Amino acid sequence: MLKTRLVREMIEPLAVMEGAGVRLRRSIATRRLDYLDPFLLFDHFGSADPADYLAGFPMHPHRGIETVTYMLAGQVHHADSLGNSGDLYAGDVQWMTSGRGIMHEEMPRPVDGKMEGFQLWVNLPARLKMTRPRYQEVRAASIPAVAQDGALVRVVAGQVGETRGPVREIAADPVYLDIRLPAGTTFTQAVSRGHAAFVYVFEGSGVIGSTGVAATRMLILDDGDQVQVSAGPQGIRFLLVSGAPLGEPIARYGPFVMNTREEIEQALRDLRNGTFVAPTD
Numbered sequence: 001m002l003k004t005r006l007v008r009e010m011i012e013p014l015a016v017m018e019g020a021g022v023r024l025r026r027s028i029a030t031r032r033l034d035y036l037d038p039f040l041l042f043d044h045f046g047s048a049d050p051a052d053y054l055a056g057f058p059m060h061p062h063r064g065i066e067t068v069t070y071m072l073a074g075q076v077h078h079a080d081s082l083g084n085s086g087d088l089y090a091g092d093v094q095w096m097t098s099g100r101g102i103m104h105e106e107m108p109r110p111v112d113g114k115m116e117g118f119q120l121w122v123n124l125p126a127r128l129k130m131t132r133p134r135y136q137e138v139r140a141a142s143i144p145a146v147a148q149d150g151a152l153v154r155v156v157a158g159q160v161g162e163t164r165g166p167v168r169e170i171a172a173d174p175v176y177l178d179i180r181l182p183a184g185t186t187f188t189q190a191v192s193r194g195h196a197a198f199v200y201v202f203e204g205s206g207v208i209g210s211t212g213v214a215a216t217r218m219l220i221l222d223d224g225d226q227v228q229v230s231a232g233p234q235g236i237r238f239l240l241v242s243g244a245p246l247g248e249p250i251a252r253y254g255p256f257v258m259n260t261r262e263e264i265e266q267a268l269r270d271l272r273n274g275t276f277v278a279p280t281d
């Protein structure tokens, strides 16, 4: 018999300041929830006031992780030490595997006065922490939208019915869905047993498992085979994210997440010596 996952914990996002002075709402990487293996961080950015984000995230390094940026509105310009640059707009996703090292900047800009999105950090297993950096950048038009049980689901990663998302070959075997449910509908989605899973409600209200919730909240789910969400009177919009836990030790220092203290010290030495980004990348 299939077990429906229930809410284990409801988290009110914490207001934090990050980068060169960006106000955002953080639900993972806080004192309350440091790590939801394999997820290291979850930020919700965006504001009606550009002063809250225009300073952006100037050049900074990453090693040992993946960063996933998903845009709802506005623009983020990015440029990196490998010569890549581009812009993300509403509905676009960038799944960036930092591997052994990347230096990049991420600069948000308003479009029609709006800017909003999410950044998720996914841990890499020890065997891939020093892999070659990689980008999977997917335009909004290339992300499939599936209509199911009255829901409209944008499938970034994972599978809904027969539809697979465009982001693939990620170690954590992730599911990343943006789901919109009109009032009076219920949506059920399979989630692999044993995988960590959360729902992030950012519009409307509803019931998840047996727990009532209104935006904006993160819900950490217990184990099981499926997730069930019913929309409230104004409908509900949420992300459903899951991934396979790594079960490895973590050593964390800002944008570096490795397995040991020594590997963190090596990252700092590489940064000081100018050998952080491999010339062959």
Ligand code: FE2
Pocket (backbone or CB within 6 Å): 057, 060, 062, 067, 104, 106
């Ligand atoms: Fe970054």
